[in-house]
Amino acid sequence: MNLFTKTTAWDERVKNSxxxxxxxxxxxxxxxxxxxxxxETLAHVQLAAEVVEPYKAEIIDQFYENIVSINHLKGIIKENSTVDRLKxxxxxxxxQFLQAELNQExxxxxxLIGEVHSKINLxxxxxxxxxxxxxxxxxxxxMEKLYKKKSxxxxxxxxxxxxxxxxQQLIVEVYAESTFKGFLFGISDMINHTTQLDTTQKLIEGMEEQINETHSVSSATEQMSASIQEVSDHAVKVAENTDEAVQSAEQSKFVIDEALHAIENVGTVYDDVVSKxxxxxxxIENTQEVISVIKDxxxxxxxLALNASIEAARAGEHGQGFAVVAAEVRKLSEHTKEQIxxxxxNMTxxxxxxxxVTTQIKQTGERVDQSVTGARTAGTELMNIISKMQSISQGTNQIAAMSEEQASTVQEITNRNTVINELSTDLQKQAEETAKIIFDLSKQMDHYRSTFFATNIRLESKDIIRVAKTDHLLWKWNIYNMFLGLESIGAAEVISHEACRLGxxxxxxxxxxxxxxxxxxxxEAPHQAVHQYAKIAVECFEKNDSVGARTALHQLETASSTVITLLSELEK
Structure with missing residues (x-):
């Protein structure tokens, strides 16, 4: 104590000037x-530099020997630098410390030391x-070198x-500020990424559309099932009718075969008729020749009768009997001639x-031949028809069987569609719950982010720009979640563009x-538009004007995107 009471008291050296x-x-x-x-303080440091300078290298070596003895510190050095570079x-x-030239440099x-220590998590x-x-x-x-010169x-x-x-104060303060800013901007980045999860509404609406579609599919499958059953019934009836038609065609084939056999017999009879x-x-020709002879x-x-009559006339009475005979012969001759x-x-x-008759028989023969040929062709065609009808019958039976399988498949589709409907409903609920969890998480992160502003950390212009980005993304995010029923915002809560942090x-x-x-x-213009459209969106939402609210939200998103782009350009 005597040291500080003789010439220079200790309070004189440490008192606040x-x-x-x-x-x-x-x-x-x-x-x-x-x-x-x-x-004067800096001059005293410069005085200390005179005795410390020769031991500077030794100080540095001893310092890092102690530092690397701590595993944690040794690990940080190994991860970020080397001992030689740090020396x-x-x-x-x-x-710089011993020169004691205290200026802005x-x-x-x-x-810079504080910022680096914050980055390497020292x-x-x-x-x-x-x-x-x-x-x-x-x-x-x-103290060792100046102990004889106490003052x-x-x-x-x-x-x-x-x-x-x-x-220490400056470095630690900057370290704390850098660390806090790191946390702040880390939270801000998380919030920024979270606000990009704005697909929940589309997911919920998509699930709603999917549920509606499943109802439509169910209705369609019911109608399809009814149509398939109707087709199956018709196919069965067609198959039955086709079987009957095949039987009738086979019977017709039997009849045609019998008719063909009869027609062929007719052909044989015809040949006999033609011959006869x-x-x-x-x-007739022979008879005409005989008639010609008889006529002659x-x-x-x-x-002769004429000659006999002439001779009888010459004979007189003696020839009268002969004349009678000659007259009778002549009558017979004339009568024969008439009959001939x-x-x-008649023969003609x-x-x-x-x-x-011969001509007609020949024509009939030709027609009989045509009938035989036609009958044979008809028989062949009928066989083809029977074969095709049998194929049709088999195909119809297959259609009926396939219709039953199709009906079974449609029923399976209906069952699966019911499962899809149930899953879609569950997914919609999960999407709504997920949206709430994400929004609650964003609120918690924003609350945690707000606590950093109470630490009195210095925010430079670039820092304010980064913070403002998150502020505007949160504005859009809160309005978006208002549509999902997760946030309640009144028009009075929408502050002017001049009163917000960016303003x-x-x-x-x-x-x-x-x-x-x-x-x-x-x-200025897009920033003002962000607040303007935010207020319009809230007012429309309060009036249940969903169309106007969504239009304002879309305009808000456009203006906000412009603000973010301009802020990013300023940040660079």
Whole structure:
């Protein structure tokens, strides 16, 4: 205690000066004031550098020897870098620390350290422990080398501790912010992906359509079953009628065969008739020759009777008897001649009739031949008809059997369709339950995401853009789930485009780098449209105007997509 009560009291060295003469950004200046860091403090660190510099390599070697003795830390190094590379980085850090030129570049390097440690998942606990170990090495060397110069030693040690505390505070703060942002944006990305699961409504509607279709299929299968049964009944009747027709055709074939046999017998009789008619013609011709001879004899008899009459007249009375005989002979001759003429006329008529009969018999013969040929052809065709009718009968029987199988298949389709209907109904319920689970999960993630904003982490413009993306996707998501009956939103809850997080950033003190960007100027109109269509969608939904609500939702999605695209361009 005597050390701090002689010339320089300890409270003089550590008291808060409530000001600093180091020009730096306001946030860092607050830390410097809190820790009491001034240019004099930096000068004391530079004094410490004079005695520490020769031991820098030894400090670094000892530091990493202790670090790699911890398996967890050794694993992080192996996964992300090497000890040799880290030693080079540590040398740069020590050089910058001992030079104690506290400016924006110095602060930027410390912030980078915090960001890197957050990315490689080095915990703040391990970092602080390791940093304290480094400060121990430095202060131990300072105390060992300056213990004879107590005032300089104390100033140097306190300067090192103050600047090290500033480094720790800055690095840990950036580490915490980076870690929190990592969690925040990780949750935001999860929410962004979750809001893309907007197919539930289509799935539910699809299941509803599928259920309706199954009803239609059931109705159609019932009608089909009835039609198939009717076809089967007709097929059975046709088969029965075909069997009867086959039997009738076979009976007809028997009759035709009998008729064909009779016609063939007729042909045989016809041949006999033709032969006899030919004989008749020959007899008629022979008879005509005999008649001609008889006529010649009659003529000669008549001539003789005439001569006898002449001779009897010459004989006088002695020739009267002979004259009587001659007169009788002449009468007989004349009578014979008349009979011969009559017979000749009859024979001529008979010959004419015989010729006509012969002609008709020949025609009849030709027709008999045609009838025989036709009968044989008819028999052959009838056999073909019988064969075809038997095939038809078999095919009809097969149709009847197939109809029964088809009816069985249709019944199976009906049964399967009933199962599909039940499964569709279950799937629809599961889709609704899944939609609720997903929406509840998104609400929980958004609630967890909101807790990060209460940690007072600094959100730069790029961070606000990422957050705004999620905000707008959530707007669309909540409106979408309102249609599913999972969210309740009133028109009054839809805030203006100026009051939301993006609006406050857009109309606030935004960096000129963003304000001069073309995408920034294009952002206002679609952003305003998002809130406008959201309000219209809610109002239409409250009025049960589903068509108007869905139209507004579609317009909201279009405007939101434009906003997201422009924000992505700004983020780059």
């Amino acid at each position: 409530k000001a600093t003469n180091i020009e730096i950004d306001e946030r860092s200046k607050e830390r410097l004031i809190f820790l009491g860091i001034t240019k 080079i980085t540590m040398e740069k850090y020590l050089d 110095y602060i930027k390097t410390r912030m 915990t703040a606990e391990h970092f602080i422990s390791a940093h304290h170990l480094l400060v121990q090495y430095i202060t131990s060397i300072v 300089r030693m104390i100033d140097a040690v306190i300067g090192v501790q103050k600047l090290a505390a500033f480094d 008619v030919d004989n008749l013609d020959e007899e 004899i009659a003529d000669q008899t008549n001539l 003429e009559q017979i000749t006329a 008529s008979l010959h004419t009739v015989s010729s006509q 406050k950033w857009y109309y606030g003190n935004t960096s000129a780098d963003f304000k001069d960007h073309q995408s920034f100027h294009q952002l």
